[in-house]
């Protein structure tokens with residue numbers, strides 16, 4: 645072989661190797677997932693790889709988690725190590741499926757101990773529902789949810805971003821009942837924010853639209869008999885069921901009867917406010 649030919653084959657071999665290396669990093673990159681954090685007006689994006697090599701990473705056992713409803717072992721970072729203490733009333737967790745939880749900042753620094761669980765590609769978590777997807781890659785879990793009455797809707801999973809946010813009612817005044825402090829309607833608003841606003845808007849106000857708007861054009865308290873509405877909130881499938889149904893039920897352990905009464909008082913009040921609109 646002439647030396648020119650040898651050089652040609654050497655260059656060809658190097659090129660093939662480069663292309664192969666590039667393709668494999670492209671594949672690794674395609675599998676990389678990111679979490680975006682916005683605090684103090686600054687956004688940082690952390691990759692799963694970075695999070696899994698964080699010095700704050702521990703292995704934790706969570707006794708019974710919302711969603712999987714069984715004990716699970718996770719690699720996780722205490723949330724307080726990951727995010728600065730927020731100056732806002734709440735912290736917003738957005739999920740890839742449109743679910744948005746606005747969790748009061750006080751709860752995040754309270755006794756319930758929130759951790760961010762991170763799913764690694766080597767040990768994927770079990771699938772959650774019919775779509776075969778898990779709750780990963782990022783999932784907010786609580787070590788002691790009972791200490792501050794953390795609702796199952798305050799366990800956001802498939803999280804894509806965490807950010808500071810003023811309270812939902814401040815950002816969307818249309819959600820506020822015009823009733824006295826400590827009225828059932830005001831308590832009902834808190835029940836709505838913690839459990840329902842994660843998926844439903846009301847009067848066009850709110851962050852999420854996984855389910856229908858609960859006041860616009862009509863409110864379920866207007867078109868459902870009360871007994872059936874209560875039944876639907878407690879166990880949607882006991883009223884009607886189909887393959888794509890996705891609203892979870894709220895058992896008395898999650899939402900006691902008094903809280904359900906407050907929630908319905910709030911929903912009825914919002915009908916009055918809609919009818920009073922010019």
Ligand code: HEC
Pocket residue numbers: 743797836839840841842843844854855856858864876877880888889890891892894907
């Ligand atoms: C995880 C998301 C999610 C949460 C949380 C949730 N819902 Fe729903 N809801 C839905 C979806 C989606 C539907 C549409 C039916 C379905 O797919 O199950 C729905 C349907 C409904 C309906 C029936 C509306 C109609 O016209 O058919 C009512 C009433 C309702 N939700 C009330 C509530 C209340 C009250 C809460 C809070 C206690 C709540 N939902 C929490 C997702 C949710």
